[in-house]
Amino acid sequence: MRDPGVYAEQLWAALKAGDETRAATAVLDAVEGGVSSEAVLLDVIAATQTRVGTEWAANRLTVVQEHAITALNDRMIDVLSAHRPRCAPHRLRVVVACVDGEWHAMPARMLTEMLSQHGFDVEYLGAQLPTPRLISHIHRTGPELVALSGSLSTRLPAAHAAITACQTAGVPVLVGGAAFGADGRYAYRVGADLWAPDARSAISLLTSGTPLPSPAGSSTGLGHLSDQEYTMVARSTAGLVGSVFAAVERLFPAGYSALDRERFADELVHLVEFLGAALYVDDAGLFTDFVSWTAEVMSAREISAELLDETVGALTDQLRDFPRARGFLDGARRQLVGL
Amino acid sequence: MEFAARYQPAGDGEQVGGDFYDVHPLPSGTGGGSLVVLGDVCGKGMAAAVLTGKVRTTLQALLPLIDDHLRVLTMLNNALINSHHDRFVTLVLASAVPVAEGVRLSVTCAGHPPPLIVRRDGTVTMAETGGTLIGMLPEIRATTAEVLLAPGDTCLLYTDGATESHGGPLGREMFGEERLQRTLSACAGMPAEAVVEHVHMVVSRWVGAREHDDTALVAVTAPLHPRNLRTEETRDA
Numbered sequence: 001m002r003d004p005g006v007y008a009e010q011l012w013a014a015l016k017a018g019d020e021t022r023a024a025t026a027v028l029d030a031v032e033g034g035v036s037s038e039a040v041l042l043d044v045i046a047a048t049q050t051r052v053g054t055e056w057a058a059n060r061l062t063v064v065q066e067h068a069i070t071a072l073n074d075r076m077i078d079v080l081s082a083h084r085p086r087c088a089p090h091r092l093r094v095v096v097a098c099v100d101g102e103w104h105a106m107p108a109r110m111l112t113e114m115l116s117q118h119g120f121d122v123e124y125l126g127a128q129l130p131t132p133r134l135i136s137h138i139h140r141t142g143p144e145l146v147a148l149s150g151s152l153s154t155r156l157p158a159a160h161a162a163i164t165a166c167q168t169a170g171v172p173v174l175v176g177g178a179a180f181g182a183d184g185r186y187a188y189r190v191g192a193d194l195w196a197p198d199a200r201s202a203i204s205l206l207t208s209g210t211p212l213p214s215p216a217g218s219s220t221g222l223g224h225l226s227d228q229e230y231t232m233v234a235r236s237t238a239g240l241v242g243s244v245f246a247a248v249e250r251l252f253p254a255g256y257s258a259l260d261r262e263r264f265a266d267e268l269v270h271l272v273e274f275l276g277a278a279l280y281v282d283d284a285g286l287f288t289d290f291v292s293w294t295a296e297v298m299s300a301r302e303i304s305a306e307l308l309d310e311t312v313g314a315l316t317d318q319l320r321d322f323p324r325a326r327g328f329l330d331g332a333r334r335q336l337v338g339l
Numbered sequence: 340m341e342f343a344a345r346y347q348p349a350g351d352g353e354q355v356g357g358d359f360y361d362v363h364p365l366p367s368g369t370g371g372g373s374l375v376v377l378g379d380v381c382g383k384g385m386a387a388a389v390l391t392g393k394v395r396t397t398l399q400a401l402l403p404l405i406d407d408h409l410r411v412l413t414m415l416n417n418a419l420i421n422s423h424h425d426r427f428v429t430l431v432l433a434s435a436v437p438v439a440e441g442v443r444l445s446v447t448c449a450g451h452p453p454p455l456i457v458r459r460d461g462t463v464t465m466a467e468t469g470g471t472l473i474g475m476l477p478e479i480r481a482t483t484a485e486v487l488l489a490p491g492d493t494c495l496l497y498t499d500g501a502t503e504s505h506g507g508p509l510g511r512e513m514f515g516e517e518r519l520q521r522t523l524s525a526c527a528g529m530p531a532e533a534v535v536e537h538v539h540m541v542v543s544r545w546v547g548a549r550e551h552d553d554t555a556l557v558a559v560t561a562p563l564h565p566r567n568l569r570t571e572e573t574r575d576a
C-alpha cells in the first residue's frame with residue numbers, strides 16, 4: 001500500500017484544476033491501491049480540505065475556489081461510498097446535523113460517512129437546517145443520539161440552544177468540529193453530553209461499550225451571562241460596526257475599492273461576532289485566536305498591521321463600559337503587538 | 340451540463356412561501372435536455388401554496404408543448420384566469436440542451452427578473468428576455484432569449500428575495516441587482532453547486548439575523564471539464 005499522502009497530492013492537483021474526473025480517479029486509485037476506506041476519507045479527502053484552509057489564508061485561493069473544491073470533495077465522498085464494502089447497520093441510530101446557521105457542511109458529511117463505514121444507522125441532515133426543524137425531525141424519527149457539528153465558534157449560542165432542545169426531547173448530544181475548540185473546552189460550556197476531537201476518536205468513543213449518558217440538559221458555568229455583555233454586544237452589532245468603520249476608514253490602503261470596503265465591513269461583523277461568542281462562553285482565547293488568524297490573513301494580503309490594531313482599539317473605545325469585553329480586547333491587542 | 344439549486348424559506352421555515360423551482364426532463368426528441376422552471380407566487384400562506392401547486396402541475400402537464408414557451412405561458416395564463424385566482428405569478432422558463440459547444444438555452448421571463456449569465460472571464464450579463472406576469476390579464480406577451488453557454492459559463496435564475504433583502508454590515512442597505520452581479524462575477528468558471536452555495540451565503544450574511552423573505556436560486560452550468568465514463572459509472576453505482 002502506498003502512502004495516502006501520495007493520493008492526497010494527486011487529488012489536490014485535480015481539485016485545483018476543477019477536474020472532477022481526475023479527482024475521482026485519484027480516489028479510486030487510492031481504493032485500488034489498498035488504502036482503507038477510512039484512510040481515503042480522512043487522510044486523502046479531509047487532508048485536501050485542511051489544505052484549502054492554509055492555501056486560502058495564504059491568499060493562494062479565493063473564497064469561491066474554497067466552495068468549488070468543497071463541492072467537488074462532496075462528490076468524492078459519493079465516489080468513495082459507492083466503492084467501499086457495504087456494512088449493514090448494526091449499531092446506534094444517529095442523526096448528524098450542523099448547528100443552525102453553520103456553512104461548513106463538509107465536516108458533518110465526513111462524520112456521517114465514517115459512522116456509516118462503522119455500521120451505525122446514520123442519517124445526515126446537512127447544513128442550513130433551522131433548529132425547530134431538527135427538533136421536529138427528532139420527535140418524528142426518535143434517534144438514540146444526535147451528533148452536532150459546528151465549525152464556526154460564532155454559532156456557539158445557537159449550538160447551546162440546539163443542544164438544550166435535543167436534550168429536552170430526551171436525546172443526548174455528541175458534538176465536534178472546530179467551533180468547540182481544539183480541546184473541546186466550549187463543548188461542555190454549552191452543555192454537550194459528549195465531545196470528540198475528530199471522527200476516529202468519535203468512533204472509538206461510541207464503540208467502547210460505555211453506555212450513552214442520559215441527556216444532561218444543563219450547561220455548566222454560564223453564570224457570567226447575567227452581566228448582559230453578550231446580549232448587548234450581539235444586539236448592537238450594526239451600530240458597533242458602523243462606528244468602528246468610521247474610525248478606521250482613514251487607514252484603508254490607497255486604491256481600496258467599494259467592494260474592498262464592503263468586505264472590510266463584513267470582516268468587522270465577524271470580529272464583533274467572535275467577541276460576542278467569547279463573551280458567551282467567557283473565554284478570552286476564543287477571541288484572541290480569531291484575531292491572530294485575521295492578522296495572518298491580512299498580512300498575506302499585504303494589509304498593514306496598523307489597520308487591525310486600530311480596529312481592535314476603536315472597538316475597545318466603543319465598549320469602554322463593558323469590563324469583560326474590554327479585557328478580551330486588551331488581551332488581543334497585546335497579542336498583536338507580540339506578533 | 341450541471342444544475343444546482345437552493346431554496347431558503349422565509350422566517351424559521353415553518354411557513355410556506357411563494358417561491359419555487361422545478362427541473363423536468365424535456366420530452367424525448369429534444370436532445371436529452373431539461374426544463375428549469377423558477378417562479379414566485381405573490382403572497383404567502385395557504386392561498387399562495389394552492390396556486391403554487393396549480394402552476395407547477397399545469398406546467399408539468401404542458402411539457403410536451405414546451406418547444407414554444409410563449410404558447411405554454413399563454414395556456415398557463417388562461418388556466419389561472421379561468422380558475423379565478425386573485426393572485427398572480429412571475430416565472431422564468433429555461434430549456435437547456437447539451438450541445439457540442441456547451442449548453443444551448445432558451446430562456447423566457449414572464450414578469451420576472453431576467454436570469455444572469457456569468458461567462459468564464461467574469462463578465463455578467465442579463466438574458467434579454469421579458470414578458471408580462473401570469474394570471475392577471477387576458478393576453479400576455481413574452482420574448483425568448485437564445486443563449487449559448489460555453490464551458491465555464493453559468494446561467495443563474497433567482498427570485499427577488501435575493502436582491503430585495505435589506506441589511507448588510509451597517510444594517511440598512513438593500514442587496515440589489517448590482518451586488519448580485521458582482522457576487523456572481525466572482526463565481527466565473529465554477530461548478531453549479533459552488534455558485535449557488537456562494538450566492539446563497541453572501542445573501543444570507545447580508546440579511547444576518549434579520550427577517551428575510553423566501554429565496555430560490557437555480558444555476559445551470561456548462562462544465563469546464565465534462566465527466567468521462569469512469570465517473571459516470573461511479574455515479575450510477
Ligand code: B12
Pocket residue numbers: 042046049050051052053054063066067070071103104105106107108110111147148149150151152153154174175176177178179180195196197198199200202267270293536540544
Ligand atoms: C472549506 C472551508 C470553508 C468553506 C465551507 C464550504 C462548505 N460547503 O463546507 C467556506 C468558504 C464557506 C468557508 C467560509 C468561512 N469560514 Co471556513 N473553513 C473551511 C476549511 C478550510 C475546511 C473545512 C472542512 O471542510 N474541514 C474538513 C473536516 C474534515 O475537518 P474538521 O472540521 O476538522 O472535522 C473533523 C473533526 O472536527 C470532526 N468533526 C467535525 N464535526 C464533528 C461533529 C461531531 C459530532 C464529532 C464527534 C466530530 C466532528 O470530525 C472531522 C473528521 O475528523 C476550514 C479550515 C479547516 N482546516 O478545517 C475553515 C474554517 C472552518 N472556517 C473558518 C472561518 C472563520 C470562516 C469564515 C468566517 C471566514 C470569513 N471571514 O468569511 C467563513 C464563514 C462563512 C460565513 N461567511 O459566515 C474557521 C473557523 C474558526 C472558528 N473556530 O470559529 C476555520 C477553522 C478556518 C480557521 N480559522 O482556521 N469556510
